[in-house]
Amino acid sequence: MKVRHTLLACAGVFALTACVESSGPGHLPSCGGAGSQISLAIGAYTSNDPASDSGCVTFAANSAADTAEYLVLPWSAGGNLGASALFALESSTPVAAAPSFSAATYSPLPTGRPATARGPIAVAFDRYLRTLSRSRTYALPARAAAVVAPRPSPAAPPPVGDHRTFKVCSDLTCSGFDSVRAVAKTVGAHIAIYVDTLAPSPGMSQAALDSLAAVFDARLYPLDTATFGGVSDIDNNSVVIVLMTGTVNKLVTATECNTDGYVAGFFFSADIDPDFSTQFNNGEVFYSIVADSAATLSCAHGPGALERTMPLTFVHEFQHMINFVQKVLIRGAQSEDTWLDEGLARYAEENAGRSYLADGDSASFSRFAIDPIFDAYLYMRRPGSSALLFAADTGGLAPLGAGWLFVRYLVDQFGDSLPRRLVENAQSGQANVTGRTSQPFAVIVTRWALANWVSDLPGFTAAPELKYTAWHFRATFASLHSQDPSDFPLAYPLVPQVSQGDAVQLNGRLLAGSGFYQRVKQAPGGAAFTLHFADPGGSNVPATVVPRLVVLRIR
Secondary structure: OHHHHOOOOOOOOOOOOOOOEOOOOOOOOOOOOOOEEEOOOOOOEEEEOHHHHOOEEEEOOOOOOOOEEEEEEEEEOOOOOOOEEEEEEEEOOOOOOOOOOEOOOOOOOOOOOOOOOOOHHHHHHHHHHHHHHHHOOOOOOOOOOOOOOOOOOOOOOOOOOOEEEEEEEOOOOOOOEEEEEEEEEEEOOOEEEEEEOOOOOOOOOHHHHHHHHHHHHHHHHHHHHHHHOOOOOOOOOOOEEEEEOHHHHOOOOHHHHHHHOOOOEEEOHHHOOOOOHHHOOOOOEEEEOOOEOOOOOOOOEOHHHHHHHHHHHHHHHHHHHHHHHHHHHHOOOOOOOHHHHHHHHHHHHHHHHHHHHOOOOHHHHHHHHHHHHHHHHHHHHOHHHOOOOOOOOOOOOHHHHHHHHHHHHHHHHHOOOHHHHHHOOOOOHHHHHHHHHOOOHHHHHHHHHHHHHHOOOOOOOOOHHHOOOOOOHHHHHHHHHHHOOOOOOOOOOOOOEEEEOOOOEEEEEEEOOOEOOEEEEEOOOOOOEEEEEEOOOOOOOOHHHOEEEEEEEOO
């Protein structure tokens, strides 16, 4: 996609419609005298549990000579993974046929480009592998014999020229496996690159392989281990193996590649799972496509493209490997929830990009960080359509953008050491976040939701806990919009619906960890008004999504 060539701006570098339907006035029963009273100073905010006040909140009259404005979020502040619940947010006594202050028009959402590693096939496969890591229900290779990799002593890496046979997933459910014969082409202090002996010629040159190994060895490996924790060495060879094999190319057909993208690489947890590793490769392995300029295996992949894409894929998948090692191998716990594991992996991409900024290399920074930024843009375009706390494949990039935004917010609020603390413990998911931050998850996720709108809102001073510090997203997205309006059709993607206090009519489905944005205006001298947040029938929104009505006064 074109965004891979745009330049990003972040702090320190240089300075809703889906699932929302209108309903007639008075759809919900009147609140009567029930509910909570809201009287906020500018910049103040509150979060209300609708079960405690019948979902009714009354906003004080506006005695000022200026318009009052509130940001109101019907939000899911946690709950069960993949949970959802219908809701309605309406003025208690709405004005019939009252128009909104603005009727936003939405250009089509940007979509992934064909023949990229960002398509739906790669996204679904990555999530499938994370789910497999949690269930540990691997399909064993047919007639598998126990395979134990050589264990040189003391912890010596394989020599260049070493030949070895690997078992490699041959389909997108890892229910079949190819036996791949490969040879070690280059070996460093932390990384050994093996290449499939059946890889098409001419392939990558020795100089290109050495250069790739140097990037892994000198920058990406030490960066990921410092950020997330140490990796195992169950085969006692002191290196992580990078296996470049045509079996990965063939996970998709040429037709699929040109329409839905391809798998650039992956980590398969069974290789190091303490209960299964000897049935597989019994070692730390990252799998990658091989160069195939003539498209003999699937669609074409030139050597230059591999040099550009493999470091991004490696730093992402290596986080998954470290996370599995720390949770399962070291602590005997379950692997991380997929939503948080993916959020950390996207953070690994951004973090790798930032390592280039110290060298003054803004182009490499952009190359690593553009994918998380693009995913975040998709999420902000339609936050109500994407769960933060997804349980399985949701078929798109937006939930990954939510996960990265949430992890980015956590790091900005709780420090650069947080990713490692999230990985190096036995907890997972919401409990993990709460345990590492000492804050209730419902509090953190609602503050994060507010930060997505007010962090750098012009003319507004957000509270410190409602800010990103590493990014100025309004400036970043405005810059990307000016460079590439096709992929970034709005200068800022998050566009709340806007209504007067007595004309709010918003309904849809809350997805776990996410919600909707509504701006509510109150004219100078305007009377008090009441909003009702409930399920469409007037009952409480189900507790399975931890519903909250979050209110912040903007002016």
